[in-house]
Every structure is written in structure tokens, then in C-alpha cells.
Amino acid sequence: MRNTLEQQEALVLSHFRDHLEQLIALETRTPELAEPRQNLQHAIDKFEQLLKDYEVLKQDWEWFFNHSIDMKFTIAMNGCFSRVNPAVVKLLGYSE
Secondary structure (H helix, E strand, O other): HHHHHHHHHHHHHHHHHHHHHHHHHHHHHHHHHHHHHHHHHHHHHHHHHHHHHHHHHHHHHHHOOOOOOOOOOOOOOOOOOEEEEEHHHHHOOOOO
16 A cells, blocks of 8 residues: 555656646746747737727728718629619619
């Protein structure tokens, strides 16, 4: 029984040593990964700002499209209207 307990303790100790070695290896890589992490964070921040800018532009376009007194429309690849603004509906009687 004592032998089994010693084997279990040795196994647990071995597991802890392996885990410690893994932590030490990760700790030594932390400075190495700092610059790529900063670059990635910068790219994420820039992408988030581009998404915000895109949303503002999209809202501006939607307002322009819906409030223009000129006819505005988009045409699908098959040649049919895919979207029309209120001026098209008013002038031509066409609706989506």
C-alpha cells in the first residue's frame, strides 16, 4: 500500500514538474510575443474604426438615397431594378 501511495505521489510530482516546465517555456516567450500582440491590437483597433466609419457612410448614403429628389436606383445583373428611391415611385409609379 505504501508503495502505491509513493507511486501516486511521484506521478503527481511529475505532472507538476511538467506543468512548471510548460509555464517557464511560456514565460520566456512572453517578451517575444509582445510586439506581434501590439501589432495585432493596432490592426484590430484600426479595423474597428474603419467599421465605424463605414457605418456612418452607409447611414449617409441611405439618407441621401431616400431623400433625394432625383431618381436613384440600383439594377441587378439581370437588368431589373433591385432598389428604387421614393422619387422613382413618385415619377414613374414604380415600387419595389
